[in-house]
Amino acid sequence: MLPFWIALQFLSSLPIRLPGMPEPRELGRSLLFYPLVGLLFGLILWGLNGALHGAPLLLHAALLLPVWVLLSGALHLDGLADSADAWLGGFGDRERTLTIMKDPRSGPIAVVTLILVLLLKFAALLALIEQQQSVYLLIVPLLGRGALLALFLTTPYVRAGGLGQALADHLPRRAGQQVLAVSALACVVLAGWPGVFALVLAGLAFAWLRQVMLRRLGGTTGDTAGAMLELLEVTVLVGLVLV
Helix, strand or coil, X not given: CHHHHHHHHHHCXXXXXXXXCCCHHHHHHHHHHHHHHHHHHHHHHHHHHHHCCCCCHHHHHHHHHHHHHHHCCCHHHHHHHHHHHHHHHCCCCHHHHHHHHHCCCCCXXXXXXXXXXXXXXXXXXXXXXXXXXXXXXXXHHHHHXXXXXXXXXXXXXXXXXXXXXXXXXXXXXXXXHHHHHHHHHHHHHHHCHHHXXXXXXXXXXHHHHHHHHHHHHCCECHHHHHHHHHHHHHHHHHHHHHC
């Protein structure tokens, strides 16, 4: 179970402590548990949503959103902010884009992007509560973290060395494909036809975002992976509450 604890430590702000630095093989295998971590996040959100039943709608949504953000320690929002700055400031140049993503400072475009994404997620959560579709809280985090697994399965990692390279190099590819298939089935079992719609929407968002990364960088980085997760989650959540 070490790969699961590695995945949970990396993807969450939960107080997980590992005994020493994991082997590269264990790091690669941890990617197989990303969708399970997403489902765990979904279960926490689903439970909180139930506990808040009867609360004023705006307060209900306003409490769900920060918990969603805090579960991951805003890790992926940080990647979204860095990617937003880099895409605008990189002027189409690969090396300049990669350099800007290393800069810890956030510019105006990063701030605007974060505000818009969080505003859309808040509005979608409010609609979800009104429609009493709490099952969406289970499948959206699952799909987001499943997309990370799919990204590392299909896309070169462009920064040599570091954790991301170890993940990509030691990911068991056949097992990864099987985990993605099980994750897709879980979405359908949990949500029925809306789960099918969510899979299609997630697939379209994934394909487009991956293509954007390939055109600019020739692959992915940790920041662009985080950006993809956030944009895919908000796209699927908004799409589900609109249909």
